[in-house]
Amino acid sequence: MAFWAFHSRFHRAYRKYAELHLADERLAGEVVHMVFMSLLRGWKRLMEEACPAASAWAHLKEAVDDVLIAQGRDSAVAETAVFQRVARAVLEGARDEFAAMESSVGLYPAIARLPARQFDVMVLHYVLDYSTAKTASIMGITEATVRSHRLHARNRIALELGLEPDTEQTED
Numbered sequence: 001m002a003f004w005a006f007h008s009r010f011h012r013a014y015r016k017y018a019e020l021h022l023a024d025e026r027l028a029g030e031v032v033h034m035v036f037m038s039l040l041r042g043w044k045r046l047m048e049e050a051c052p053a054a055s056a057w058a059h060l061k062e063a064v065d066d067v068l069i070a071q072g073r074d075s076a077v078a079e080t081a082v083f084q085r086v087a088r089a090v091l092e093g094a095r096d097e098f099a100a101m102e103s104s105v106g107l108y109p110a111i112a113r114l115p116a117r118q119f120d121v122m123v124l125h126y127v128l129d130y131s132t133a134k135t136a137s138i139m140g141i142t143e144a145t146v147r148s149h150r151l152h153a154r155n156r157i158a159l160e161l162g163l164e165p166d167t168e169q170t171e172d
Contacts, residue, residue, distance in 0.1 A: 003043050007036055010053070013138045014060050016128050021064050023076035035063050054140025061120075077123065078109050110157045118153035121146050 014035065018028035039046055039056055049055045068075060111122050117139075124135040125146070132150075136143045155165040 002047070003040050006039070006052075006056070010056065010138060011036065013124070013128070013130065013134070017060065017123065018064050020077050020080050020123065020127065021075040022067060023080050027067065031063050031067055032060070035060050038063075051140040053137065057120075057139050061116075075112065077127075078112055110160045111153075113160070114153050114156060117141075118149045118156070121149040122153050122157075125150060 011032065014032045015028055018031050019025055022028045022031065038059065046052050046055060111119060114122060120139060121135060124130045124138060125132065130138065132143050132146050136146045139146070158165045
């Protein structure tokens with residue numbers, strides 16, 4: 001069935017995204033499960049959408065936001081992302097990662113202030129390490145749009161951190 005192919009294609013990314021925001025693996029799993037069950041119930045309608053992946057992505061984001069609002073808290077993306085960088089540095093034993101982590105303490109709050117689509121591109125691409133193609137697929141947008149959002153986000157962050165803006169598009 002097409003639903004299960006869709007589920008297999010996006011479940012891991014949705015779960016990682018939810019965990020990053022909620023900082024709770026169990027809760028993230030429950031939210032993602034509820035999202036997929038909702039998508040299954042409205043599968044026929046979803047498949048009639050112009051871009052089902054974009055609609056499903058919007059549904060996931062709304063579900064995560066609803067949980068955060070219900071709990072009266074903000075996204076944990078800054079803290080969770082910094083923790084992931086520290087864990088990666090320890091596991092890989094790379095000194096350069098610690099230097100990158102120090103600068104990321106100001107970087108992640110700057111990312112959190114980006115417009116929603118730029119924010120999602122930066123989180124999926126740089127924090128969760130998805131390629132441009134995978135990020136585009138998850139969000140239901142083109143690779144060119146991902147690159148554009150990434151460039152605009154990098155420039156906005158650079159200005160906020162007092163750095164020189166990026167003048168070149170990078171492939172990945």
